[in-house]
Amino acid sequence: VELVESGGGSVQAGESLRLTCATSGYTDTNFCEGWFRQSPGKEREGVAAIANDGSTTYADSVKGRFTISKDVTKRTLFLQMDSLESEDTDMYYCAVDRVIPCDPVALTLNHNYRGQEQQVTVSS
Numbered sequence: 776v777e778l779v780e781s782g783g784g785s786v787q788a789g790e791s792l793r794l795t796c797a798t799s800g801y802t803d804t805n806f807c808e809g810w811f812r813q814s815p816g817k818e819r820e821g822v823a824a825i826a827n828d829g830s831t832t833y834a835d836s837v838k839g840r841f842t843i844s845k846d847v848t849k850r851t852l853f854l855q856m857d858s859l860e861s862e863d864t865d866m867y868y869c870a871v872d873r874v875i876p877c878d879p880v881a882l883t884l885n886h887n888y889r890g891q892e893q894q895v896t897v898s899s
Contacts, residue, residue: 776798776799776800776801776871776887776888777798777799777800778796778797778798778869778870778871778888778889778890778891779796779797779890779891780794780795780796780797780867780868780869780890780891780892780893781794781795781797781893782794782795782893783867783893783894783895784894784895784896785896785897785898786859786896786897786898787897787898787899788859788860788861788897788898788899789858789859790859790897791855791856791857791858791859792856792859792895793853793854793855793856794810794853794854794856794867794869794893794895795851795852795853796808796810796851796852796853796854796869796890797849797850797851798850798851798852798869798871799850801871801888803873804827805827805873806827806871806872806873807824807825807826807827807871807872807873807874807875807877807881807882808824808825808845808852808869808870808871808882809821809822809823809824809825809843809852809869809870809871809877809879809882809883810822810823810824810843810852810854810867810868810869810870810879811867811868811870811879811882811883812863812865812866812867812868812895813865813866813868814864814865814866817865819883820834820836820865820879820883821834821878821879821880821881821882821883821884822834822837822841822854822867822879823837823841823842823843823854823879824843824874824877824878824879824881824882825843825844825845825852825877826877827877830877831843831844832877832878832879833879834879836862837856837863840856840857840858840859840860841854841855841856841857842854842855842857843855852869852871854867854869856895859895859897860897860899861897861898861899862897863895863897864895864896864897865895866892866893866894866895867892867893867894867895868889868890868891868892868893869889869890870882870883870886870888870889870890871886871888871889872885872886872887872888874886
């Protein structure tokens, strides 16, 4: 399994970024896919998850601002982040695995595969 991330950067509060995670090496349609964030000294936080049926779940801290989606044909996972806040500054990771239920907390705790992280910095 290989996950290759892109799209991080530095923005002002209120602006947007989109993270991309190109996936390969698995064909299990029961995989849960999602994003979590963590930086040194901060607690790991599950952000969003998407199940094989397309259903999505979000952390309360990002609900209404972040959108997770995937392009099944291109095997690419996205995290659209709008109305960014300084509290969203963090290292972001995409992750996949067979996780039930497919939600950000379970995926963050129980994944075996993750990307190489993207730094997101939001200045107020």
